[in-house]
Amino acid sequence: MRQQRWGKLKAIALVLITYVFAKFQGGFSSWFLFYSSLVFLVYEVVAYLLMFAKLEVERELDRNRLQDGEDVIVTIRLRRRTWFPLGWNMIMEPLPARLAGVYEPHRQLIFPWFKREVEFRYVIPNVPRGYYRLDECVVSGGDFFGFFERRKVYSISQEFLVYPKYKELTHWALGDGSFSGTVHVSHRRSDDVAAVRGVRDYHRGDRLSQIHWRASARGTGLKTKEFEHQAMNQAVFFLDVEKASYHGKPVHLFETAVKLAASLIAYANRNQYHYGLVYKQAERISIPPGLTHAHFLRVFDQLARVAPEGQELFARIVGREALEQPQGVTLIIITPHVEKALISRLITLAQKGRRVQVFLMQNESTISHEQKQALQLLGANKVTCTSIHMDDQEWKRIGGA
Numbered sequence: 001m002r003q004q005r006w007g008k009l010k011a012i013a014l015v016l017i018t019y020v021f022a023k024f025q026g027g028f029s030s031w032f033l034f035y036s037s038l039v040f041l042v043y044e045v046v047a048y049l050l051m052f053a054k055l056e057v058e059r060e061l062d063r064n065r066l067q068d069g070e071d072v073i074v075t076i077r078l079r080r081r082t083w084f085p086l087g088w089n090m091i092m093e094p095l096p097a098r099l100a101g102v103y104e105p106h107r108q109l110i111f112p113w114f115k116r117e118v119e120f121r122y123v124i125p126n127v128p129r130g131y132y133r134l135d136e137c138v139v140s141g142g143d144f145f146g147f148f149e150r151r152k153v154y155s156i157s158q159e160f161l162v163y164p165k166y167k168e169l170t171h172w173a174l175g176d177g178s179f180s181g182t183v184h185v186s187h188r189r190s191d192d193v194a195a196v197r198g199v200r201d202y203h204r205g206d207r208l209s210q211i212h213w214r215a216s217a218r219g220t221g222l223k224t225k226e227f228e229h230q231a232m233n234q235a236v237f238f239l240d241v242e243k244a245s246y247h248g249k250p251v252h253l254f255e256t257a258v259k260l261a262a263s264l265i266a267y268a269n270r271n272q273y274h275y276g277l278v279y280k281q282a283e284r285i286s287i288p289p290g291l292t293h294a295h296f297l298r299v300f301d302q303l304a305r306v307a308p309e310g311q312e313l314f315a316r317i318v319g320r321e322a323l324e325q326p327q328g329v330t331l332i333i334i335t336p337h338v339e340k341a342l343i344s345r346l347i348t349l350a351q352k353g354r355r356v357q358v359f360l361m362q363n364e365s366t367i368s369h370e371q372k373q374a375l376q377l378l379g380a381n382k383v384t385c386t387s388i389h390m391d392d393q394e395w396k397r398i399g400g401a
Helices: 002-025 028-050 251-270 293-305 314-322 340-351 369-380 392-397
Strands: 055-061 065-067 072-080 088-093 106-110 117-124 130-142 149-163 196-201 223-227 234-239 274-280 284-290 330-335 356-362 384-389
Touching: 002 028, 055 130, 055 149, 072 088, 072 106, 072 130, 088 117, 106 117, 130 293, 149 293, 234 251, 234 284, 234 314, 251 274, 251 293, 251 330, 251 356, 274 293, 274 314, 284 293, 314 330, 314 340, 330 340, 340 356, 340 369, 356 369, 369 384
Parallel strands: 065 149, 234 274, 234 330, 330 356, 356 384
Antiparallel strands: 055 072, 072 117, 088 106, 088 130, 130 149, 196 223, 274 284
16 A cells, blocks of 8 residues: 555656756756656556446356366456556455465466456366355556556355265165165156056146046046056165264365265166265255255255264264154165264164164274274164275275276
């Protein structure tokens, strides 16, 4: 601010000095210097007033959904309504808090000259999983002679999600078509000809795709297909996000847990198994089982946002949320620590006929004696248990990649 204030005073002082010199000296040369400095002062005033008066700043992202480790390309576009050569612009893009300590904010110096629109791109490389928001774009500007500098902050909100990277599992022990019991559905796909068992009269609200046109053409009114009630595979994933569960453990352990959940969900989606997701961070997230592309994106949106910041006991969440799941749905528990309260809840669920599988995330190559006893106790009560190490080789115990 001091340099900017002194710069203005210097420009005014230059005009005053040339005026005084012309008054005392006289002649063509002295007055030529005065009028030249006067034109210079007019340029400085116009440039100062129009620097941000007609400036529009836009930001675009090449995509708002990407996977862990991919790059995001950011496009910044500056538009002016005037062609007047105002000087230079410095654009600075502050990064989100999670990236601020990894990369430097991007800075770009441009000279618009007579252009009304200037565009440039920059890359944020290797973005880790998470939710990110780009809020501000700081634009500085000044004249060609360095007499003034102005700064303005443009609020441009841009959001993007980075999905966890998952592995393509070739098989899953509980993904053989029998792990979800006998959950029945009241509707069937209209293109499944083998599931049609008969026809009935059309009722208001029936979809057009369910109308049996051949039977309706016989002249007895519209007929609707009736389908067999078939069982469908369902699984609900319970992800442990309790802060205390990951205290004193490597940061990558939670990322491995999210990666495991994403890999199993991708396997379920690929094999037409209905799946849901439950966890509680600041808010309760409970996504019921489903199988559509929109449902897949909804689940992965939550996996991108999740962080180990939950305060409520994971055992309490499992006990409460499991009661709201239909009988026959497989409960998939992903946690780094199996303690007494959780063991008690899981055994109770297994005794009530619930099918439960536990994935115990480990940062050590060998499991502790305490955790080993816990898994043995769960296994004795018909709870399937699998310990997973962060090493990639351990993924072969699930289903390879």
